[in-house]
Amino acid sequence: MLLFVEQILNGLQLGIMLFLMSAGLTLVFGIMQVINLAHGSFYMIGAYVGATVTAQTGSFVLGCLAALPAAALTGMVVEILVLRRLYERDHLDQVLATFGLIMFFNELTRIVWGRQPLFMDVPAWLAGSVELIPGVPYPSYRIAVIAVGILVGVLLYLLFTRTRTGMQIRAGASNREMAGALGVNIRLLYTLVFGLGTLLAGLAGVMAGPILAVESGMGESILILTFVVIVIGGIGSIRGALAGALLVGLVDTLGRAFLPLLLRLFFSPAYADGVAASLASMSVYLLMAAVLVWRPRGLLPAHG
Amino acid sequence: MNRKTLAITGGAILLLVLPLLAALLDEPYLVTLFSRILIYALAAVSLDLMLGFGGMVSLGHAAFFGVGAYAVCILSVHGFEGTPVLTWPFTVGGHESALLLWPLAVLLAALAAAVIGALSLRTSGMHFIMITLAFAQMLYYFFVSLETYGGDDGMSLFARNTMPGVDLADDRQFYYLCLAVLATFLFLAHRLVNSRFGMVVRGCKENERRMKTLGFPTFRYRLVCFVIAGAGAGLAGALITNQTEYVSPGLLHWTRSGEILVMVLLGGMGTLFGPVLGAAALLLMEEMLSIYTEHWMIYLGPFLILVVLFAKRGIYGWIAGGTGNHG
Amino acid sequence: MGKRLLVVVVALAVLAAVPVMAMEPVKIGMITTLSTKAGYLGEEIRDGFQLAIDQEDGKLGGVPVELLVDDDGRKPEKAKQIADRFIKRDKVKILTGIVFSNVAIAVVPKVVRQDVIYVSPNAGPSLLAGKGCHANYFNVAYQNDNLDEVVGKYVTEAGFKNVYLLAPNYPAGKDHLAGFKRYYKGNIAGEVYTKLGQSDYAAEIAALRAAKPDAVFFFLPGGMGINFLKQYAQAGLNQTIPVFGPAFSFDERLLQAVKDAALGVKNGSQWSHDLDNPANRQFVAAFRKAYGRTPTLYASQGYDAARLLGSALKQVDGDVTKTDALREAIRKADFPTVRGQFAFAPNQHPVQDLYIREVVKGADGKYTNKTLEAVFTDHSNVYVEECKMK
């Protein structure tokens, strides 16, 4: 029974990590109607800058403080140089341009940092594990990730509902021209929104550094899962991203954990393991297809 | 529109004489490279039927490409070994003749497209893109789990298929076969796009709501268009199996669908000859750049961005001028 | 095209002045993985191979060579195209370099049938050692199962009775676990196949802890291994349940990305930088001087492949058109290997000693492997009977 609780915790932790990534993506897509395949690249930049600074200064916090602006600034530069010309253009032009960005950033990291995966360790003060539930030692770093995820969720909620900029952003989302006519500097606003989106991706990157391998191309493996999350949740809605992320995190983790046991009841162990492994990897896509067929606009669509 | 006809005839002549050119320059390798370009051009044109003319943006088109490829490879290997493919409902023996396998591959790809299309067309916009991706990834993991056929390691074809009168093993004959298949598909696509069916599909792309109030059951037409595109990709899959004599689940991965999509966009959406140019441009650049530098992606990435920013309607639009949408 | 033409003209001009028969440099085609997450593996193989050429300033076994390198991006289709180009355009007679088994399975069968010699500096899939073996195919590194077999034997001898197995869900994963089980006599606490390229292993680690094994054996190459080791250490399990694995997850460069999460882990390998023989000492010193880092086993395999070819080229005096003579010369394998001794089994895979190494923290603070003991001597592979050399 403890194992089940621990797996739920693992599912939530993966969900929170996915939320950090998808909040930024759904923000950019929902508000600026821009499909940004290169979102994973800013996740990678956050991880690389975080790892490098942590290695030099020896402090994880400094690593984070360096990673966030790095991802945000790169994001804004990309927005000004490339994306700004693509707002009126077809989604497909954005797909092609951001596909080009992925190639550019992956190769850039290989040139600057070399081909070898970087090292990033869990900060000493988060290294141990805590017994949230007696008998189940849970890595305290992962609890920190969950805490950061929840904090970001609350901050975003407050930003959008309580602050003026939040209101301007939402106005810009529903009607660009009108918001512009009312004196909102749309160009600057969109640069800031994109910067915020990439900052969130950078944060997810630096948080993932100690757990996952920091290597060129790491962004693409999580990118697909992030798109699945925002589509399941409902594009453009932060609440949807949270719901989608937790759902995908749980389904993926529990699928990997309990599917083999489940199938063993019916098939021989060897055959069950093989089928379970491939079913587990398909589980996320089965989930998305089911949600889309049942609710073609996602679970919590952004605006009506 | 002489610029357009000039571009098309120029391209056609170049493709026709290429093997002779290759022999002249003592570069026999170009023949196999361009066979691959022709095959990917076929996959890109089939995607453009659905994307450029039908407005259906799919990020899972490589699934049908892979289904066609695997169908031919599995049946050929069984044909070579003489073992039955299927024994349960009825015994299905393997075969190696292209005239039997390729139509079967096209049929299987069309069947897959019908099932996936029927479910995906209930959604629209970004959700349609993602659900096609989801189904393609499911097929990808299905083939990864097929251990009897090599799983993730893929499977080699012992010998290319056989066809009366054409020796597929000879690279030059295989090149001209690919060129003939592509040319036929382009001709049929041109007819299709301007036929009554083509008009309805293009109408649905423009304004599906209006089409419904005019009295068109739009779902059926878009599904048939989706299936035709899937069948085209299945045929390209059958050809790629014979060209590389090898298949792997990698053929169905979403990055492969992304590549085919990039070829269509790079070449020029909504035109029939654009994707052929797009396929040639992308594959040639990938090949040539990698000879001169390890870091070829640092050049190809920005090139794609520049094409999007400045050549509004892709390379074909830039060369042939005029607006897209009528092939 | 222009650049290569220039090189050839210059080489010819120089050779014209030399009285010895004018020799066109022998072209060797290297298809390896330089991009994707596993890019550093290909870089290691190339650097090892290039070091051997640089030591003889552009020659191997006294014969001038030209190394053509291209990146297959870990895609079998791309590797086949590059092989095609090397053979048809550059008229290459010797190929090498492939890192991954699935790429090798796609490329080698067709290449060897075009009368081209292929020397594998890494991938040793069971298919090419058994049914698919061929006279033109040599493997200078290992047969994939070898590194797991040595760990299986060591773990049995060390008295572990209940081992938990973990590998990705693809044929090579199943091969490696089969290799381990061939020599491991105890009970299997669990056998779990994970998704290819998976990043989060929390679920598997929780299930592993619940199964309470007394040891864990895993084969997770590249980034997957890094993720697993880091998360395994964070779960505090590395203090209680020892981990074993083949050398793939513990090469020198990977250790810098994992550091003390891998401390104390024992892994099986056919080579280590601290192997005490003259060829190895010279190689490790030269590599550190040339590239400023300690060589990994991939670099040692690249270096051995180059020296093997050097010995063969010397015997056929650089004339690669006579493939039979070249094949015979390679099969003799009389070259100073960095592993002490080396010979070819009937299926032209290595017969060599296999060691158990332990990950330790070196004096200079860098993490490295220390050789513990030789578990197998002159170990061959189990696919020799299956191979009917054509």
Next chain:
Amino acid sequence: MADTLLATRSLSKRFGAVQATKDLTLEVAHGELHALIGPNGAGKTTVLNQLSGELTPDRGRIYFDGRSITNLRVHKRAQMGLARSYQITSVFDHLTVRENLSLAIQAHNGHSFRFWRRAGDDPLIRGAIDPAMARVGLEQRSRVPAANLSHGERRQLEVGMALCGRPKMLLLDEPYAGMGPGGTVELTKLIRRLKSEVTILLVEHDMGAVFSLADRITVLVYGQAIASGSPEAIRCDRAVRQAYLGEGDNHHGNAAC
């Protein structure tokens, strides 16, 4: 009932808190031009969308040509002869006028799963295009993409497309919106000519056009029909003046009542 072409029985539709259509019972007789008027936000377009099938009502039934079409899909209703135009002209911008019309003709001339012959060469279509263009006076503009037409011409094209299927009934959604004086005269002439061919349900704000064209008028306020009858009756109806013009009892101005 026999003389009625279209009838609704207590049609209701709610969007969250807003009751867009409340128990609407509407009848349009054969050959009649029935006008549906009402202040902005009265739910006129919502009614049209329910009739054309793009919106499904919460309650109530819709009868057309003697059959219940409440749950029939949009394209089936169009096939039965129920055509419509949109408040914001909805045509195919990238296609030429000729192509727009041929598409509309195609809809009612057998299925379009024909993959070989060029659409223009199909005898069923070729014969019908020129008369269709003549009917809406766009013969000279046949090669022009719809996007380049003037506002009035686009409106004429849309009406022409709606007529291509020889519909039994035409739902016109504010055709006069944004029409200049010249265009209004032209459009009134066109609609007057159409009255003999097809039954029309006209949603419109231009009172001049409504009162000169309509045989019957229904006034919709907050989704509810408050009055229905001949133009004269409606002009004097107290409830209409109250709701529409905000006047109470004083009768000044309109001597006819």
